[in-house]
Amino acid sequence: MTRTLILGGTAWLGRELAEQLVDKGEDVTILARGISGTAPQGVTFVASDRDLPGAYDEVKNVVWDEVIELSYARDLVAGALEALANQSKHWTLVSSVSVYENNTEPGASEDAKLVEAIDQDDYAHAKVIAEQITEQAVGDRLLIARAGLIAGPGDASDRFSYWVSRLALAGNGKVLVPQTDGRYVQFIDVRDLASWLIDAGCRGLTGIYNVVGSELNFSDVLLSAAKVAGFTGELVAADDAWLKEQEVTYWAGPHSLPLWLPLDDVAFAQRSGDRFRAAGGIQRSVTQTLEDVLTDELARGLARDRRSGLNRAEELALLQKIERSEKY
Secondary structure (H helix, E strand, O other): OOEEEEEOOOOOHHHHHHHHHHHOOOEEEEEEOOOOOOOOOOOEEEEOOOOOOOOOOOOOOOOEOEEEEOOOOHHHHHHHHHHHHHHEOOEEEEEEHHHEOOOOOOOOOOOOOEOOOOOOOOHHHHHHHHHHHHHHHHHHHEEEEEEOEEEOOOOOOOOOHHHHHHHHHHOOOEEEEEOOOOOEEOEEEHHHHHHHHHHHHHHOOOEEEEEOOOOEEHHHHHHHHHHHHOOOOEEEEEOHHHHHHOOOEEEOOEOEEEOOOOHHHHHHHOOOOHHHHHOOOOOOOHHHHHHHHHHHHHHHOOOOOOOOEOOHHHHHHHHHHHHHHHOO
16 A cells, blocks of 8 residues: 655646545545545544645645655745655656647657746746756655646536537537647546546656646547537637637636637647657547546536537627628
């Protein structure tokens, strides 16, 4: 039995990690505030605000087989390292492919140039800083997992899940989509990510890995989502210039078309996952992830307020604009 400490484990990925570890019969401790959710059954939960002095007092005298860090905030990462680096046999930092400076080179590997980390309030910069200070403290016991877009049931970001849920909601109606030519989607199912992180930790795997799935054509993902959703309506494509005129934004957030990227950044969804796959990484089928996501979305409500995407009223208004312009 291994002893694992997860720093932040009541939200999405952390909870998935904890549940899979418990299912394997491992000794699991979660240290978190607990605001994002309750700890899974079978784990030891240590309620702690990592911003406060003494945050790690209950866990700092234990020898951990594995520590998994999910945060990227410099102060939190540094505080955990100061308290626990010498108490861990292996350390995993979950980072992001957002750390790379250039998103124009398809198939770029883990050796690609990183952004210059000068602004710790910027997400990509903060991830780089977290990597740097962790490497300094942990050395050759460190695994850095640069995850791509994480998808799957329970996703609070509403990015990947937007399309299958919108298509299901629309039924036989119209759905607004961006131009998909030359655009790609690359994701890793949260369950596959967690499974690999656990296995890698047990094996003592170290180094840097892009934990990403296969490069998929955006159009193929939409067609797969339409099939899973039972969508029989029409996909109405709008070009970039028009969408930007309507203040529709890229990638994520309110009034966006999720997963849509500027053409200058399309290689963000074309990172090499060769090293990950060579280290045992797997990816379940797109259809399976979409089916599980739709089941989750149906339970949560297809018409609910979302963190990313257009609400149906906004979308229908834009579709009406397109229809009126085609009449003249």
